[in-house]
Amino acid sequence: PQVADSAEANIALANPYVQYASGGCVADPTMFFGREDTINSLLRGVSEGTPGCCFVLYGQKRSGKSSLLRQLEQRLAPPSFPVVTSLGLLDLRASADTNPLVRLLIYSLRTALKDHFDGAVCDDAYAISGRPLESFREAIWATEECLLRVGWRRPRIVFLIDEFSYLYGYLRDGTAPREFLRQWKALLEARAFNAILVGQDSMPAFMAPVPKV
Numbered sequence: 001p002q003v004a005d006s007a008e009a010n011i012a013l014a015n016p017y018v019q020y021a022s023g024g025c026v027a028d029p030t031m032f033f034g035r036e037d038t039i040n041s042l043l044r045g046v047s048e049g050t051p052g053c054c055f056v057l058y059g060q061k062r063s064g065k066s067s068l069l070r071q072l073e074q075r076l077a078p079p080s081f082p083v084v085t086s087l088g089l090l091d092l093r094a095s096a097d098t099n100p101l102v103r104l105l106i107y108s109l110r111t112a113l114k115d116h117f118d119g120a121v122c123d124d125a126y127a128i129s130g131r132p133l134e135s136f137r138e139a140i141w142a143t144e145e146c147l148l149r150v151g152w153r154r155p156r157i158v159f160l161i162d163e164f165s166y167l168y169g170y171l172r173d174g175t176a177p178r179e180f181l182r183q184w185k186a187l188l189e190a191r192a193f194n195a196i197l198v199g200q201d202s203m204p205a206f207m208a209p210v211p212k213v
Helices: 036-048 065-075 100-117 132-149 166-172 179-189 203-207
Strands: 054-059 080-086 156-162 194-200
Touching: 036 054, 036 065, 036 156, 036 194, 054 065, 054 203, 065 080, 065 156, 065 194, 080 100, 100 132, 100 156, 100 179, 132 156, 132 179, 166 179, 194 203
Parallel strands: 054 194, 080 156, 156 194
Antiparallel strands: none
């Protein structure tokens, strides 16, 4: 047998996945493989299901949940309008705000519209009054009106919320009031949007008491 020259044998090969070695979110669809059944099932659920449907995706850290959420964002097509946010953005300890969850969702709606259409949004429709749930509904209506004006038919807003299990930790240590769960349940019961929630493997313990709240 012939032995290859060492100078030729030691050829550096580029690794296209090196940027994800630290566990970063895989946003590039050409770098994402597998889980097609899960993705297609969730897409059908939020796009064709009854308004007010909420799907939960949970698992251990570094199992690709955030990457899957990003793929869903890119694959949702009109009339579904994706609104991405993360409960990791809630800073309950540093804020006196009594409605940070509603505020975050309204801010995310406004940001999604600006990013999608690269234009101005009427800020008055995204303000929070003394009735936060009513303010949220008005923000939903304002978003739908904007989509209708640009030609969308029967727009459907889909929240894609990462790190939802953070809320479980806040509730457990007393940082967040139990009213948070009532707020979330009331938002879903308004049937104004669908949602996909992503969290860690503590989510089953979190979801169990929700219907009783």
